[in-house]
Amino acid sequence: MTPRALVLALGLAVAGALPSAADPLGDALRGAELFERQCKACHQIGPGAINRVGPRLNGIFGRRAGALADFTYSKSMARMGADGLTWTLETMDAYVKNPKALVSGTRMNYRGLKDDAARGALIAYLREFSDRPQNIPEAVPTARRSDRDLDPAILALKGDPEYGEYLSSECTTCHQADGSDQGIPSITGWPEEDFVVAMHAYKQKLRPHPVMQMMASRFNNDEIAALAAWFAKLD
Amino acid sequence: MTLNRRIFIGSGVAATALLSAPMVRAQGKPRVVVIGGGAGGGTAARYLAKDSKGDLDVTLIEANKTYTTCFFSNLYLGGFYDWEKLQHGYDTIAAGGVTVINDTATAVDRAAKTVTLAGGQVIPYDRLVLAPGIDFKEGSVPGWTLADAEVMPHAYKAGPQTQLLKRMVDSMPQGGVFAMVAPPNPYRCPPGPYERISMVAHVLKTTNPTAKILIADPKENFSKKALFEEGWARHYDGMVDWIGPDRGGDVVEVRPGSMEIVIDGEVTKVDVCNVIPGQMAGKIAALAGVTADSGWAPVHPDSMRSKLDDNIYVLGDSSAQGDMPKSGFSANSQAKVAALAIRGELLGARVFPAKYANTCWSLIAPEDGVKVGAAYEPTPEKIASVQSFISQTGEDAALRKATYEESLGWYAGITADIFG
Numbered sequence: 001m002t003p004r005a006l007v008l009a010l011g012l013a014v015a016g017a018l019p020s021a022a023d024p025l026g027d028a029l030r031g032a033e034l035f036e037r038q039c040k041a042c043h044q045i046g047p048g049a050i051n052r053v054g055p056r057l058n059g060i061f062g063r064r065a066g067a068l069a070d071f072t073y074s075k076s077m078a079r080m081g082a083d084g085l086t087w088t089l090e091t092m093d094a095y096v097k098n099p100k101a102l103v104s105g106t107r108m109n110y111r112g113l114k115d116d117a118a119r120g121a122l123i124a125y126l127r128e129f130s131d132r133p134q135n136i137p138e139a140v141p142t143a144r145r146s147d148r149d150l151d152p153a154i155l156a157l158k159g160d161p162e163y164g165e166y167l168s169s170e171c172t173t174c175h176q177a178d179g180s181d182q183g184i185p186s187i188t189g190w191p192e193e194d195f196v197v198a199m200h201a202y203k204q205k206l207r208p209h210p211v212m213q214m215m216a217s218r219f220n221n222d223e224i225a226a227l228a229a230w231f232a233k234l235d
Numbered sequence: 236m237t238l239n240r241r242i243f244i245g246s247g248v249a250a251t252a253l254l255s256a257p258m259v260r261a262q263g264k265p266r267v268v269v270i271g272g273g274a275g276g277g278t279a280a281r282y283l284a285k286d287s288k289g290d291l292d293v294t295l296i297e298a299n300k301t302y303t304t305c306f307f308s309n310l311y312l313g314g315f316y317d318w319e320k321l322q323h324g325y326d327t328i329a330a331g332g333v334t335v336i337n338d339t340a341t342a343v344d345r346a347a348k349t350v351t352l353a354g355g356q357v358i359p360y361d362r363l364v365l366a367p368g369i370d371f372k373e374g375s376v377p378g379w380t381l382a383d384a385e386v387m388p389h390a391y392k393a394g395p396q397t398q399l400l401k402r403m404v405d406s407m408p409q410g411g412v413f414a415m416v417a418p419p420n421p422y423r424c425p426p427g428p429y430e431r432i433s434m435v436a437h438v439l440k441t442t443n444p445t446a447k448i449l450i451a452d453p454k455e456n457f458s459k460k461a462l463f464e465e466g467w468a469r470h471y472d473g474m475v476d477w478i479g480p481d482r483g484g485d486v487v488e489v490r491p492g493s494m495e496i497v498i499d500g501e502v503t504k505v506d507v508c509n510v511i512p513g514q515m516a517g518k519i520a521a522l523a524g525v526t527a528d529s530g531w532a533p534v535h536p537d538s539m540r541s542k543l544d545d546n547i548y549v550l551g552d553s554s555a556q557g558d559m560p561k562s563g564f565s566a567n568s569q570a571k572v573a574a575l576a577i578r579g580e581l582l583g584a585r586v587f588p589a590k591y592a593n594t595c596w597s598l599i600a601p602e603d604g605v606k607v608g609a610a611y612e613p614t615p616e617k618i619a620s621v622q623s624f625i626s627q628t629g630e631d632a633a634l635r636k637a638t639y640e641e642s643l644g645w646y647a648g649i650t651a652d653i654f655g
Contacts, residue, residue, distance in 0.1 A: 022612035133558035133620035135420040143619030169571040183644025
């Protein structure tokens, strides 16, 4: 093994074995300081916030761009809202990084925050003043999903049924382990290849079911293979 | 490559095992006691016994011989689901190797690691799993105490309260008023109060079409609000009046003696009043000393282990974990993570990274089902939402019907997963 291949191999092994942990947005306390210095001249946020030069930012996440009835937006921002722009972690990140790159004619006179950690901190602070997922499950997420995709070099891994058995407990909340089929299909006894193909079709959002898209998107290739190996064994 | 990955995982587990050496007891098997036989506790007990293949001594303490699920109890109110189908026994859990004790836990001695039952029995544990669900905060709705629940039911713990509320709705006088006091955040089953309104509206539309429904709500926003409002306008036009805090819905008093509700100073005589009070962790969590000032029990996001006692895990509604809603699905998901963590500690089982998920289905009208769901992962601070979806307004009838049928399948699936 060449040194370069070794580094690559070790890197992959580490990436594959890291515990699943979502990426927190950043340090909201630092974000509060940034807001104070860079945003507060125009925007208010928190209890009693009102519109100033810019709109109030309470409840911004999950809201359509340009949606406050009592604020007059730029034509450009209003159009983006009409086109469907909604403030999520991703769109807000792009907007704060470079406002005019996302909304060409925005009136927000802000050059953008290029530093990833600082931007993450600011967004973490803003996120605290929108709906909490604990109360409103459909609210915009509060962390970035851990990237569980692995290099194609290890796609050929044979499924580990023991791992599959553990992972399968997520499936059996809906799909019955004894293969019963009552409104939700049976997934036991499938040929492994069919199972893998189906799961990847959900992962790529080719198959439309939102619960399955969500579940499949969180499994890496190893994990899908493990599930296939486990469920293939069940009759 | 395969070898590299496996070695790495293997050594990771070995390191963990060294840090928290699996308990080896001279006498007998390690003991796990689970308090509460619902979605969290039932799942935990069953999985602990099943996956340890007899190497753990698992005891489940549950007050009721028959468990009535709170999830789907709204469908019973609406006439869509039979009472008997909400009820589940513990025979399969017991047959799977769990000692089931029908009694109430009254105390936890964390130093001695024992649980005391109302019947006097004292049960030792190595790990304790608390899954007691919710209790109500006294004084959260002025004029109402738990003693008034026979007159103004909460029906937010499934059982006789649910049946009482159904009898009241079914026998409302023509043109009468049904009122609900909706709870403040956080509470069990975020869309639950609004699904209940939909089910009551369905009954009244059929039997009592001039009746009215009032909801006094302290919250500006609630789960699936756009979907419920669309559904109420479509199916129950003019019947439902939701009064949010902008109209004084947060300034409420009830008078059980005269069957009145006072919303922002305005007195209304009502025929049925469903008071869903503010909530906190089931009492045994506070008695065990694992709750915070909030009334809920803080847990480590990667395992559901109590932040206040390493030997205790807290599941489901009673835990404060971050972004997961308080639901049966969440409790079931958390129980599987905790069961594996406990087997890892006590038996040295391979522990895989925690993954959590939740989906909540709600029925708005016959064959008009909607759903909301999210995926969650632990961060150092909390269990964080990382992805979510929700049914859309304006969906066609076929999709709504399929969503409803899916919810029936989910009920069959999760109750089979918990109770066998």
